[in-house]
Amino acid sequence: MGRKLLLTHENVPGIQTYEVYRSKGGYASVEKAIKTMTPEAIVEEVKTSGLRGRGGAGFPTGMKWSFLAKPEGVPRYLVCNADESEPGTFKDRYLMEHIPHLLIEGMITSSFALGANTSFIYIRGEYFYVSRILENAIAEAYANGWLGKNILGSGYDLDLYVQVGGGAYICGEETALLESLEGKRGNPRIKPPFPAIAGLYGCPTVVNNVETIAAVVPIVNDGGEAYSKIGVGRSTGTKLISASGNINKPGVYEIELGLPVEEFIFSDEYCGGIANGKRMKACVPGGSSVPILPDNLVCKTAAGEPRLMTYESLSDGGFATGSMLGSGGFIVYDENQCIVRNTWNFSRFYHHESCGQCSPCREGTGWMEKVLHRLEKGLGNMDDIDLLVDVARRIEGNTICPLGDAAAWPVAAAVRHFRHEFEYHVNFPDKVKDPKHGQREPIMPVAPAPVNA
Amino acid sequence: MSAHPTGTHSFDPALRSQLKFSEDAMATIQKIISRYPEGKSKSALLPILHIAQAENEGWLSPEAMDLVAQILGIQAIEVFEVASFYSMYNLQPVGKCHLEVCRTSSCWSRGAEDIVDYISKKLNIKVGETTPDGMFTLKTVECLGSCGSAPMLQCGAEYHENLTEAKVDALLDRFRSENKRHNYTDLDYKNSK
Numbered sequence: 298m299g300r301k302l303l304l305t306h307e308n309v310p311g312i313q314t315y316e317v318y319r320s321k322g323g324y325a326s327v328e329k330a331i332k333t334m335t336p337e338a339i340v341e342e343v344k345t346s347g348l349r350g351r352g353g354a355g356f357p358t359g360m361k362w363s364f365l366a367k368p369e370g371v372p373r374y375l376v377c378n379a380d381e382s383e384p385g386t387f388k389d390r391y392l393m394e395h396i397p398h399l400l401i402e403g404m405i406t407s408s409f410a411l412g413a414n415t416s417f418i419y420i421r422g423e424y425f426y427v428s429r430i431l432e433n434a435i436a437e438a439y440a441n442g443w444l445g446k447n448i449l450g451s452g453y454d455l456d457l458y459v460q461v462g463g464g465a466y467i468c469g470e471e472t473a474l475l476e477s478l479e480g481k482r483g484n485p486r487i488k489p490p491f492p493a494i495a496g497l498y499g500c501p502t503v504v505n506n507v508e509t510i511a512a513v514v515p516i517v518n519d520g521g522e523a524y525s526k527i528g529v530g531r532s533t534g535t536k537l538i539s540a541s542g543n544i545n546k547p548g549v550y551e552i553e554l555g556l557p558v559e560e561f562i563f564s565d566e567y568c569g570g571i572a573n574g575k576r577m578k579a580c581v582p583g584g585s586s587v588p589i590l591p592d593n594l595v596c597k598t599a600a601g602e603p604r605l606m607t608y609e610s611l612s613d614g615g616f617a618t619g620s621m622l623g624s625g626g627f628i629v630y631d632e633n634q635c636i637v638r639n640t641w642n643f644s645r646f647y648h649h650e651s652c653g654q655c656s657p658c659r660e661g662t663g664w665m666e667k668v669l670h671r672l673e674k675g676l677g678n679m680d681d682i683d684l685l686v687d688v689a690r691r692i693e694g695n696t697i698c699p700l701g702d703a704a705a706w707p708v709a710a711a712v713r714h715f716r717h718e719f720e721y722h723v724n725f726p727d728k729v730k731d732p733k734h735g736q737r738e739p740i741m742p743v744a745p746a747p748v749n750a
Numbered sequence: 751m752s753a754h755p756t757g758t759h760s761f762d763p764a765l766r767s768q769l770k771f772s773e774d775a776m777a778t779i780q781k782i783i784s785r786y787p788e789g790k791s792k793s794a795l796l797p798i799l800h801i802a803q804a805e806n807e808g809w810l811s812p813e814a815m816d817l818v819a820q821i822l823g824i825q826a827i828e829v830f831e832v833a834s835f836y837s838m839y840n841l842q843p844v845g846k847c848h849l850e851v852c853r854t855s856s857c858w859s860r861g862a863e864d865i866v867d868y869i870s871k872k873l874n875i876k877v878g879e880t881t882p883d884g885m886f887t888l889k890t891v892e893c894l895g896s897c898g899s900a901p902m903l904q905c906g907a908e909y910h911e912n913l914t915e916a917k918v919d920a921l922l923d924r925f926r927s928e929n930k931r932h933n934y935t936d937l938d939y940k941n942s943k
Binding site for chain 2: 381382421463547549630634652
């Protein structure tokens with residue numbers, strides 16, 4: 298049983314309420330921070346902890362905080378990114394819905410560390426009911442003196458608001474999120490300047506994911522040193538993993554980084570193996586944007602080493618034979634699932650969500666969707682497969698924000714590892730005519746892709 | 751309450767004056783605006799559009815968008831460009847129950863298409879259509895962050911998860927008997943879940 302730092306009290310009845318949360322030691326980090334620590338000391342603790350951004354990029358949080366500009370007389374902002382929209386990811390929603398005060402506590406401690414007097418939680422519009430839960434928790438925090446003027450008699454003031462979005466995946470990109478928070482379309486900004494210099498309303502701003510902010514609570518409580526001892530190498534601490542797809546026990550699991558992937562998928566403590574007694578065909582370990590891995594590369598790296606749930610191990614082998622930890626959106630596909638159809642599904646998503654600013658992404662995502670749809674329907678030819686790779690390569694790296702890369706990587710990886718399945722769609726169009734082919738029975742035997750693809 | 755025939759917003763003062771938001775809604779709007787620093791009230795646009803939509807039978811008519819522009823003191827086009835960017839703002843009328851079924855990978859691999867087909871047959875409408883009685887609109891949407899409880903659909907503030915045909919039957923019956931409009935801004939959902 299792995300240690301838990303965030304979901305320790307997830308099953309305590311009434312943990313959503315202030316009284317119960319407080320009785321379990323809640324808001325201790327705010328007391329410790331405001332009464333006994335300087336803001337600089339908190340930033341140092343976060344640096345020592347090795348905490349990396351949990352939204353997907355994995356950028357060291359302490360370093361991000363230390364970049365924050367502090368000009369005299371200019372307000373600074375902390376904005377929590379609760380726009381969780383990466384397909385396969387639902388951990389932030391789980392955390393906010395079940396332990397809302399943990400996020401509020403993390404926001405107060407982090408705002409104090411950064412010297413922000415107004416902070417926002419930007420939550421995706423579809424989570425409207427979760428925003429109500431957060432607003433209730435914030436009202437309780439105000440009523441008990443954790444928010445507002447002169448918190449704990451320290452002279453530190455903080456106002457915290459929940460901002461509801463309008464439904465757009467791109468607003469999870471931090472500069473698009475800031476645009477949206479300013480009441481505009483979610484078009485990512487050209488960087489530099491980075492938000493740490495010019496963010497919300499042109500003021501220095503830090504944008505952090507929900508889970509990152511929540512992790513500040515145990516880091517301040519127990520010290521960065523203790524946090525850094527959990528995990529492996531540069532992957533420290535615990536991570537929330539959203540497990541979904543064809544597994545026995547989908548859900549949100551808090552794991553210690555370094556857990557073997559095999560144990561995560563097959564042990565009863567976590568996913569509980571593949572549903573309906575089927576075989577695993579593929580796995581997307583970090584949300585839809587990361588490369589898909591075929592069965593033989595999921596639990597072991599190309600070199601035959603056991604693959605671990607860490608930033609480094611999951612990306613072992615680069616894009617040729619590895620993937621990424623990403624946001625921790627762990628999707629498992631059984632042998633019945635058609636990879637071509639799934640790739641089309643992802644492409645449709647990115648086409649729908651592209652903001653349209655950069656031509657390679659705006660046009661390329663639509664083009665890939667069209668070609669994939671054609672292949673999937675059995676109407677494509679062999680050249681289409683290479684065309685896909687070509688289009689993907691021309692999007693990657695040629696856009697303002699990472700959405701272009703996120704759209705290109707899954708397509709390139711699917712062709713790299715499952716080319717035989719794309720060719721099958723070209724060679725046997727009759728077998729893929731049924732719009733739900735592969736949903737009920739395997740369209741073809743699962744043939745492991747060659748390791749040295 | 752029909753869409754303006756010629757364009758995105760209306761310059762006709764007579765049309766504008768027809769629409770008013772309720773006092774409650776206006777009070778909430780003022781409270782939201784007060785959160786932001788002076789001169790930054792445009793930040794309130796997205797939350798206000800949700801309220802406007804709830805006040806205007808579930809969609810943003812040109813008149814509703816004009817009214818929002820007036821409240822915030824911005825151009826109507828600034829409202830329209832935002833309303834048309836985000837997927838939750840309806841620029842056409844929708845049924846009282848806007849059934850938004852997730853179609854992205856995890857839901858798809860657990861039978862979302864079957865659920866869409868089932869609802870479609872049962873209500874005798876295609877995706878994107880509204881039933882003649884104005885009760886249901888069926889739509890497919892991208893990932894709603896409910897992958898671990900797939901397949902799922904959203905209706906207003908409500909998430910309905912781990913769907914089966916029997917669950918869909920019960921749900922549609924409930925919606926019919928309640929016969930009320932479901933908005934994202936509904937308050938009573940948090941306690942019922």
